[in-house]
Amino acid sequence: MLVLGARPQFIKSAPLIKELSAHKRITLDIIHSGQHYDTEMSRIFFRELKIPDPKLNLRVGSGSHAQQTAAIMRRLEGTMKEANPDIVLVPGDTNTTLAAALTASKLALPVGHVEAGLRSGDSTMPEEINRKLTDHCSAILFAPTDTALRNLRREGLAELTYMTGDTMVDSLRLALPFVKRAERAVLEVFGLRPRNYLLVTLHRPSNVDDLARLRETYNALTEVGRKLRVMFPVHPRTAKAFASLTRMTHSKDSGLTLIGPRGYIENLSLLKNASCLLTDSGGMQKEAFLLHVPCVTFRSTTEWPETLAGGANRLLTNPKMLPEAILAVSGDDGLRDDIAGLRNPFGNGHSSRKIVDIIRKTLQ
Numbered sequence: 001m002l003v004l005g006a007r008p009q010f011i012k013s014a015p016l017i018k019e020l021s022a023h024k025r026i027t028l029d030i031i032h033s034g035q036h037y038d039t040e041m042s043r044i045f046f047r048e049l050k051i052p053d054p055k056l057n058l059r060v061g062s063g064s065h066a067q068q069t070a071a072i073m074r075r076l077e078g079t080m081k082e083a084n085p086d087i088v089l090v091p092g093d094t095n096t097t098l099a100a101a102l103t104a105s106k107l108a109l110p111v112g113h114v115e116a117g118l119r120s121g122d123s124t125m126p127e128e129i130n131r132k133l134t135d136h137c138s139a140i141l142f143a144p145t146d147t148a149l150r151n152l153r154r155e156g157l158a159e160l161t162y163m164t165g166d167t168m169v170d171s172l173r174l175a176l177p178f179v180k181r182a183e184r185a186v187l188e189v190f191g192l193r194p195r196n197y198l199l200v201t202l203h204r205p206s207n208v209d210d211l212a213r214l215r216e217t218y219n220a221l222t223e224v225g226r227k228l229r230v231m232f233p234v235h236p237r238t239a240k241a242f243a244s245l246t247r248m249t250h251s252k253d254s255g256l257t258l259i260g261p262r263g264y265i266e267n268l269s270l271l272k273n274a275s276c277l278l279t280d281s282g283g284m285q286k287e288a289f290l291l292h293v294p295c296v297t298f299r300s301t302t303e304w305p306e307t308l309a310g311g312a313n314r315l316l317t318n319p320k321m322l323p324e325a326i327l328a329v330s331g332d333d334g335l336r337d338d339i340a341g342l343r344n345p346f347g348n349g350h351s352s353r354k355i356v357d358i359i360r361k362t363l364q
């Protein structure tokens with residue numbers, strides 16, 4: 001059984017699902033928690049990544065952390081009991097991940113955590129709590145990087161851990177031919193030229209729930225917009241916060257283009273051709289690194305410290321410092337070449353196969 005429910009989980013699970021489905025002796029039940037439910041946040045990824053329809057959608061929707069986590073657990077328990085799977089796979093660090101891991105482990109079903117061992121060191125992040133608790137109630141841990149492996153060793157979990165690399169590299173490898181075909185048209189739609197715009201994604205509570213901070217960030221982005229086009233696909237959480245900034249009047253001439261969340265291929269097309277990425281997403285820091293795009297991460301910590309090598313990624317929390325930091329790396333072709341020369345610490349794009357092989361051997 002594979003339990004997923006939020007955007008990054010659809011992306012990182014797609015190659016794993018493909019690999020699992022290729023084995024005749026494996027029966028796969030996909031359960032969608034319904035944590036993300038819009039076409040833009042969920043359905044488009046099932047379509048684009050050819051993920052089979054889930055066996056069941058728990059339709060939990062949004063709510064506080066406790067409500068969301070508890071609702072998933074309550075709705076999942078009966079399903080797990082009835083299906084009695086040999087293993088329950090949980091990818092990533094969302095509330096869905098933790099809820100599924102807890103439910104399974106309390107039913108004495110073995111849990112396999114895909115993307116285990118990540119630590120930002122910031123326990124105010126809901127995802128950090130989800131990561132730690134999920135790792136500590138899992139039976140098999142699939143570590144995406146050497147850093148993750150070391151973290152798990154330090155926490156006494158070495159015996160359960162396998163170093164597999166990151167399935168998001170698999171997803172990227174499978175998507176790149178489609179990106180190559182789509183990118184020109186994507187840029188044309190928005191009137192963009194390659195390496196001539198900043199791409200922004202922000203959705204962490206620490207950045208978007210504090211409206212004064214969000215306003216400062218918005219002002220910093222309009223300052224960047226005077227020199228460089230800014231493309232900002234807005235996450236629903238951020239859109240809600242923007243909407244409540246009642247006095248925030250967005251001008252179309254600000255150089256800042258606000259659009260809805262994009263699908264995977266369109267998002268990668270925008271990222272690949274950007275001169276810089278400003279983000280607080282974990283996955284996008286890595287994708288920028290792999291596509292050699294300089295990145296500024298609007299956080300004080302990262303669970304992907306490998307991306308900081310050679311100045312490829314820089315951590316920053318003060319909105320006032322954003323314009324200078326972004327403009328310093330945008331259009332720096334030397335930096336791009338340096339990033340291209342760095343070792344890829346995230347695996348060779350065949351992590352899903354490794355994970356499936358380990359599962360098959362363990363369950364034999």
Ligand code: UD1
Pocket residue numbers: 006007008035036037038039041042062063093094095096126127203235236237240282
């Ligand atoms: C969640 C994950 C985060 C992941 C992110 C990717 C947790 C704790 N956080 O954060 O790790 O990086 O997803 O997007 O699990 N909403 C919609 N439509 C949707 C989905 C959500 O409008 O399809 C709204 C919800 O009503 C809610 C807000 O967006 O108000 C946030 O959704 P939520 O699932 O709570 O967490 P994310 O911030 O998306």
